[in-house]
Each structure stands twice: as C-alpha cells, then as structure tokens.
Amino acid sequence: MRYSYQIVVPAATYAPWLRDNEFLTLFKQVKKNSLVNFYQAYELWSLVEQLEKVNGDVLEVGVWRGSSSIVMGSKLKQLCSEKHVYACDTFEGVVKSDASRDNFYKGGEHRDTSQAFVAQLVEAAGLTNVTLLKGVFPEETGHCIESRQFSLCHIDVDTYISARQVMDWVWQRLSAGGVIIFNDFGFPMTQGITALVNEYRRDSDKMVIHNLNGNGILVKVKV
Numbered sequence: 001m002r003y004s005y006q007i008v009v010p011a012a013t014y015a016p017w018l019r020d021n022e023f024l025t026l027f028k029q030v031k032k033n034s035l036v037n038f039y040q041a042y043e044l045w046s047l048v049e050q051l052e053k054v055n056g057d058v059l060e061v062g063v064w065r066g067s068s069s070i071v072m073g074s075k076l077k078q079l080c081s082e083k084h085v086y087a088c089d090t091f092e093g094v095v096k097s098d099a100s101r102d103n104f105y106k107g108g109e110h111r112d113t114s115q116a117f118v119a120q121l122v123e124a125a126g127l128t129n130v131t132l133l134k135g136v137f138p139e140e141t142g143h144c145i146e147s148r149q150f151s152l153c154h155i156d157v158d159t160y161i162s163a164r165q166v167m168d169w170v171w172q173r174l175s176a177g178g179v180i181i182f183n184d185f186g187f188p189m190t191q192g193i194t195a196l197v198n199e200y201r202r203d204s205d206k207m208v209i210h211n212l213n214g215n216g217i218l219v220k221v222k223v
C-alpha cells in the first residue's frame, strides 16, 4: 500500500447538518442510491451555496445513480439560482483504469445504473436544472458544454486518468475562486486519485485542502 491509513475521528463536534432539516430529509431520500457519504454530500450542499458568489454552472463527472447530482441541483433550486448542473456519466461503468496507478478499479464497475433510471429520480426530485450527458467524458460529451463557465466541479470517477482528463478539460473553464471536489481522496481503494490530488499541491494557481470526510478540495486561486 502506497499511503498510510487510519480511522480518523475529529475531536471537534460542531455538526451543522443536525439543524439542516432540508438536507437531512433529502439525504434520507437519496442515500440508497448513493456512493457519496453523508459528510461529503453535506459538503456539496453547503459549497453550492457558498459558490453562488462565483460565476458559472456546476459540472459533475461520475453520476452513477444520481445522488450527488440531486443534492447539488436541490440546493440550487432552494436558492432559486439560475445555475445548472451538467451531470456526465458513461452510465456503463468506470473507464480508463491504469494498473500502474489504480490499485482496485479495473473498468466496468458501477454499471448497475442507466440514464433513464437517473432521469426518473431527477424528475421525482422536482428538478429541471439537472442535465444528464451520457458518454465517456470529455471525449464523447465535453463538446455539448464546451462554451460553459463553471464555478464547481465534482469529480467522482474512481480512476487516475479519468480524473486527470476531467481536470485538464475543466480547468480553463473554471472561474477564479471556483472549486473542484475530488470525491475519492484518501480512500484505500482509489489511491490513484489521492496521488493525483497531491500532484496539484505544487501548482501556483491551485490550493489543495485535505478534508477528513474523503473530499479532496482544490481551489482555483489564480486565472
């Protein structure tokens, strides 16, 4: 194993989610179709709100059954925001596994979903601000949104090459002050993503924050 791991239990006990009934109700609804944990979902929910002050839509690559897309779309709806969520997935499972970087994923995992299934959940959540784009990102669907500007990008793709190519595509379209969230940071099964996020620490236009919930957070500090 390339990294050291331990169960981390923070000493601070501040828990704002306990008073956020809208989030608690929403997470109860989406959790059976979620690979994103409660704390990661709450971070998306609260960051969408903070990023109202930064121009640009929301991009998600790695949707699976749609829970994180629905969390972000629901917050935008609550805010009456004009922003949109573009939610991209093969809906046929993980791609671009590289044995030299990815210690667990081989390709094809998480194919137990479909665009139609997620579309139904998005509709049931009452959201008209989430667009699903099916295909390998960026080569098959990037062109549909190539002229958009983004304030937030949630990358939840499990493999190093996929994550790196999403970053390469979105970076020039991310506003200053915009944020990238890497969902797979720090988990033993996605060591390629931990390595990728750590590579960005040396770049002068990026600030990397290690969140103990499993989100690697990257802020664009310069254009």
Ligand SMILES: C[S@@+](CC[C@H](N)C(=O)[O-])C[C@H]1O[C@@H](n2cnc3c(N)ncnc32)[C@H](O)[C@@H]1O
Pocket: 033, 034, 035, 036, 061, 062, 063, 064, 065, 066, 067, 068, 069, 088, 089, 090, 091, 092, 093, 094, 095, 096, 109, 110, 111, 135, 136, 137, 138, 156, 157, 158, 162
């Ligand atoms: C862990 S799941 C996403 C979980 C989801 N965010 C949730 O809320 O539960 C990873 C997804 O990434 C997708 N994926 C991986 N690489 C991709 C790529 N390059 N283009 C499109 N989808 C990709 C897979 O099909 C899979 O559905």
